[in-house]
Amino acid sequence: MTAPDSADVLLVHGGTPLRGEIHVRGAKNLVPKAMVAALLGSSPSRLRNVPDIRDVRVVRGLLQLHGVTVGPGDEPGELVLDPTHVESAHVADIDAHAGSSRIPILFCGPLLHRLGHAFIPGLGGCDIGGRPIDFHFDVLRQFGARIDKRADGQYLEAPQRLRGTKIRLPYPSVGATEQVLLTAVLAEGVTELSNAAVEPEIEDLICVLQKMGAIIAMDTDRAIRITGVDQLGGYTHRALPDRLEAASWASAALATEGDVFVRGALQRSMMTFLNTFRKVGGAFEIGDDGIRFWHPGGPLNAIALETDVHPGFQTDWQQPLVVALTQASGLSIVHETVYESRLGFTSALNQMGAHIQLYRECLGGTPCRFGQRNFLHSAVVSGPTKLEGADLVIPDLRGGFSYLIAALAAQGTSRVHGIDLINRGYENFLQKLADLGARAELPDVPVAAAAAG
Numbered sequence: 001m002t003a004p005d006s007a008d009v010l011l012v013h014g015g016t017p018l019r020g021e022i023h024v025r026g027a028k029n030l031v032p033k034a035m036v037a038a039l040l041g042s043s044p045s046r047l048r049n050v051p052d053i054r055d056v057r058v059v060r061g062l063l064q065l066h067g068v069t070v071g072p073g074d075e076p077g078e079l080v081l082d083p084t085h086v087e088s089a090h091v092a093d094i095d096a097h098a099g100s101s102r103i104p105i106l107f108c109g110p111l112l113h114r115l116g117h118a119f120i121p122g123l124g125g126c127d128i129g130g131r132p133i134d135f136h137f138d139v140l141r142q143f144g145a146r147i148d149k150r151a152d153g154q155y156l157e158a159p160q161r162l163r164g165t166k167i168r169l170p171y172p173s174v175g176a177t178e179q180v181l182l183t184a185v186l187a188e189g190v191t192e193l194s195n196a197a198v199e200p201e202i203e204d205l206i207c208v209l210q211k212m213g214a215i216i217a218m219d220t221d222r223a224i225r226i227t228g229v230d231q232l233g234g235y236t237h238r239a240l241p242d243r244l245e246a247a248s249w250a251s252a253a254l255a256t257e258g259d260v261f262v263r264g265a266l267q268r269s270m271m272t273f274l275n276t277f278r279k280v281g282g283a284f285e286i287g288d289d290g291i292r293f294w295h296p297g298g299p300l301n302a303i304a305l306e307t308d309v310h311p312g313f314q315t316d317w318q319q320p321l322v323v324a325l326t327q328a329s330g331l332s333i334v335h336e337t338v339y340e341s342r343l344g345f346t347s348a349l350n351q352m353g354a355h356i357q358l359y360r361e362c363l364g365g366t367p368c369r370f371g372q373r374n375f376l377h378s379a380v381v382s383g384p385t386k387l388e389g390a391d392l393v394i395p396d397l398r399g400g401f402s403y404l405i406a407a408l409a410a411q412g413t414s415r416v417h418g419i420d421l422i423n424r425g426y427e428n429f430l431q432k433l434a435d436l437g438a439r440a441e442l443p444d445v446p447v448a449a450a451a452a453g
Contacts, residue, residue, distance in 0.1 A: 009417050011415055013412075014387070018437065018438060019437055020261070021262075025427060026239030028242055028425040031239050033182075034237060035056070035079070039063070039114060040209075050078065060079075067085045109182040116158050117158070135171075139183070142167055143163060161188050162183060164188060164226070177197040177224070178202070184228060186228055186229065192223070213232045243314075247314075248401050249293070254295050259294035261291075261292045262290050263289055277293070315339055322356075326384065330383070334378065335364030335368070335378050348392050352388055353386055356380070364378070394416065398425075404429075
């Protein structure tokens with residue numbers, strides 16, 4: 001194996017409970033979007049609690065290509081973003097980011113407002129099922145944008161000021177909701193968005209835009225009303241903590257029979273997860289500065305679980321928790337309703353000794369949009385089963401962290417390939433593993449030394 005490949009492999013010696021404390025910073029699903037929002041302002045913005053993850057670095061690079069100055073602030077994890085001199089970027093430079101993230105699609109509205117045109121390269125992201133960008137382009141056309149699809153990407157123009165419109169999303173897509181918000185705030189007139197996503201990260205983005213001078217009202221029936229304004233200023237904002245990362249470490253504590261304090265975790269944005277965690281048999285204690293998660297001893301409980309958009313059980317919580325469910329007594333049923341291919345990661349768990357059967361039928365209480373299609377989107381998990389170390393190739397961000405949890409819970413040593421993908425959403429996870437006493441190492445480099453380096 002070559003050096004670059006070996007550097008992307010983690011050797012995990014399982015069977016040791018995770019114990020200790022880690023800290024989660026700002027949400028991956030908010031921070032890059034708030035960075036994009038700074039493009040809309042006429043003055044600098046300050047964003048705090050920013051994690052050092054790959055998506056942040058990708059957006060930082062794209063902003064700098066467009067003339068935005070991005071530098072450190074007065075405290076650790078703070079960025080100052082100055083959009084005073086926004087300019088067009090070279091297509092070749094933008095294209096260098098193609099495949100690295102799906103965030104570039106959200107540059108469309110702000111760039112159309114600032115420059116009158118935009119170029120969006122081919123998009124990357126995790127391969128967990130269809131996340132069509134058609135939603136985004138349909139929305140932008142309704143605002144008045146012209147879109148020319150070419151071999152190297154999408155070229156967009158706004159010959160005139162974009163106009164507010166009425167939009168109903170066919171599904172409460174987070175990305176499409178963000179696109180509407182980032183476009184409507186400077187569009188002429190009123191935009192009415194129905195069937196919108198209402199995740200905590202969406203609310204936090206709305207807070208950012210309101211600080212900039214936007215007028216945005218949220219109703220209780222997934223309706224958002226945006227009154228366009230002529231100009232926005234900068235913002236100062238502390239990003240909400242990453243509830244998805246917090247839940248991942250909670251599941252790791254449960255699967256390894258450990259005890260982990262997640263500093264920064266917030267109860268309000270995790271209430272649905274906390275209820276499910278308790279039903280499985282996990283214990284938690286909520287403090288002012290975080291949440292402690294632990295396995296209280298004794299058998300875990302099998303459960304029936306359906307993922308859904310917020311306020312339901314988040315799809316990003318599902319994969320890490322499934323690893324813990326392999327240690328529960330009885331049959332657990334998991335119905336994935338958000339991404340049709342998200343259960344593909346379970347084949348590797350079966351390789352390690354788990355008993356997980358996938359089905360095309362809806363095994364939840366409510367039929368979903370995948371029910372009449374040929375997708376393996378329901379699972380039956382039979383437990384408890386002993387997991388054994390194996391060679392694992394990470395398929396996507398949450399699936400990758402789930403493989404890491406499985407390797408930590410298993411007996412023996414696992415080789416986890418493709419760990420760089422975990423860096424997309426988990427800040428400094430090697431150091432966090434070391435802090436929790438995990439026995440893991442890069443080839444020839446102990447994790448504690450690698451994290452320190």
